Amino acid sequence: MGDRLHDDPPLAEAVGDPDDVDPGDGPVSDQQGISDHRGAFGEFGGEATGLIDRTFRERIVLAGVTLDRGDPEASEASMDELARLVDTAGADPVARVLQTRDAPDRATYVGQGKARELRAVSDSLDADTVVFDNELTPAQQGNLEEILHRTALDRTAVILDIFAQNASSPEGKAQVELAQLRYRLPRLRRSGRTFSQQGGGIGTRGPGETQLEVDRRRLMRRVGRLESDLARIRKNRSTQSKARRRTRNRSMAIVGYTNAGKSTLLNRLTDAGVLVEDRLFATLDATTRRLQLPGGEAVFVSDTVGFVRKLPHQLVEAFKSTLDVVVDADLLVHVVDASAPDPEGCIAAVRSVLDEIGADRVPELFVFNKADVAPDAARRLAEREPGSVFVSAANGEGIDDLLSTIGRRLRRQTIVAELLVPYDRGDVLAMAHREGEVLGTTDDEAGWRLVVRVDEGSAGRLADFRVDEVSEGELADGRLPE
Ligand SMILES: Nc1nc2c(ncn2[C@@H]2O[C@H](COP(=O)(O)OP(=O)(O)OP(=O)(O)O)[C@@H](O)[C@H]2O)c(=O)[nH]1
Numbered sequence: 001m002g003d004r005l006h007d008d009p010p011l012a013e014a015v016g017d018p019d020d021v022d023p024g025d026g027p028v029s030d031q032q033g034i035s036d037h038r039g040a041f042g043e044f045g046g047e048a049t050g051l052i053d054r055t056f057r058e059r060i061v062l063a064g065v066t067l068d069r070g071d072p073e074a075s076e077a078s079m080d081e082l083a084r085l086v087d088t089a090g091a092d093p094v095a096r097v098l099q100t101r102d103a104p105d106r107a108t109y110v111g112q113g114k115a116r117e118l119r120a121v122s123d124s125l126d127a128d129t130v131v132f133d134n135e136l137t138p139a140q141q142g143n144l145e146e147i148l149h150r151t152a153l154d155r156t157a158v159i160l161d162i163f164a165q166n167a168s169s170p171e172g173k174a175q176v177e178l179a180q181l182r183y184r185l186p187r188l189r190r191s192g193r194t195f196s197q198q199g200g201g202i203g204t205r206g207p208g209e210t211q212l213e214v215d216r217r218r219l220m221r222r223v224g225r226l227e228s229d230l231a232r233i234r235k236n237r238s239t240q241s242k243a244r245r246r247t248r249n250r251s252m253a254i255v256g257y258t259n260a261g262k263s264t265l266l267n268r269l270t271d272a273g274v275l276v277e278d279r280l281f282a283t284l285d286a287t288t289r290r291l292q293l294p295g296g297e298a299v300f301v302s303d304t305v306g307f308v309r310k311l312p313h314q315l316v317e318a319f320k321s322t323l324d325v326v327v328d329a330d331l332l333v334h335v336v337d338a339s340a341p342d343p344e345g346c347i348a349a350v351r352s353v354l355d356e357i358g359a360d361r362v363p364e365l366f367v368f369n370k371a372d373v374a375p376d377a378a379r380r381l382a383e384r385e386p387g388s389v390f391v392s393a394a395n396g397e398g399i400d401d402l403l404s405t406i407g408r409r410l411r412r413q414t415i416v417a418e419l420l421v422p423y424d425r426g427d428v429l430a431m432a433h434r435e436g437e438v439l440g441t442t443d444d445e446a447g448w449r450l451v452v453r454v455d456e457g458s459a460g461r462l463a464d465f466r467v468d469e470v471s472e473g474e475l476a477d478g479r480l481p482e
């Protein structure tokens, strides 16, 4: 995000830390080794260029740090996932190196000794790149490249790379490019090769401006352009969703960890025909379809981009417009892969993104998926989470139960209220018409008597005028309110 542009110490300052001096490793300014490899971010030309070279399968060394009080098992699981991400991005993980530390090293994240070990491992395996599981600051990245003599990337870069590969709609592409630019901007270097091929054009550089400043200005302009494009798309979308709300159909969003089976579920519920693949972040665009519930009511269902542990902020920020369908939903269908090694960890990761986008207050229905391959885990998870269901989106098991649960949950959120509105409160009458569905009106001595169908929020706002107690959902369920 924007503020990342400033929070990083300049390269020279970080390298200058007294404990960074390493006489045994040769001069840190030696650029020779780096130029053998494809180099760091500063060397890239095009805005949408991937960070991992896909003209061949790069060989990648994975590096991770378990911080003090961290859980080594969680670090291993996170490294497994990083290996999967690297593979999805089109490269081969060839080794992994884990380290335990009290705190990250300010200049190089891993310790200096570890960094040298990583170089030795990479040399012996002829690795092209080292990928760190933790987020590196631009300075750390630069310093590591000097020690490693090869490209240093972090998990964020790999995820951005996969997103860039998978984006297909113009909006998705713009969102990914924006995230990549926000990631690259603070990493622009004063490298001789930076954009040099395209330099020299008339009018590209103002008097006294360095190439770096020209590059930065150009990228900033592009960022501004993308931001305004996306804002326009967002505005259009919100007009559409308002129109949709006027039709009084409810909406729900399918959310969940990447590869949990969200798209498979949407396809199972509707005939959406959304791309399903056994790869991470297969679908980035929100696809919305209309679903007829068994009770006859219709609901709009949207498939959404998958989440992952340590999802880059730049991406969350850039995908805000796509994620509006989540924030605006009446119900989140949170799909969890019951066959995953750590479903609870996946749930926590999804929740933290939901918090970040402001969707933490939308009602959530857990769906434990892949019950065909992990029946015991699915059942156990569902038992622990009251009100949840387990299904197999692949073979249809449990889908009827899911549909009736969705219907019940949505009805419970819809309240049929009886109001008595004094004749001098035309504003309240207007509000009832605007926010709800007026099922009947009679004129009474004291005012208008209305029966309206409203959601919980509106019911709260109209509470002063309510003359009834019981909601339709409660009646339909035959149960008392919880
Ligand atoms: N065995 C089994 N596999 C499933 C089930 N549901 C989905 N899958 C498989 O899981 C993989 C991921 O499914 P998707 O529907 O693409 O998952 P997604 O959550 O949309 O993933 P992304 O879009 O990549 O975030 C595919 O290989 C599916 O065939 C299920 O119920 N059982």
Ligand SMILES: [Mg+2]
Pocket: 262, 263, 264, 275, 276, 282, 283
């Ligand atoms: Mg999908």
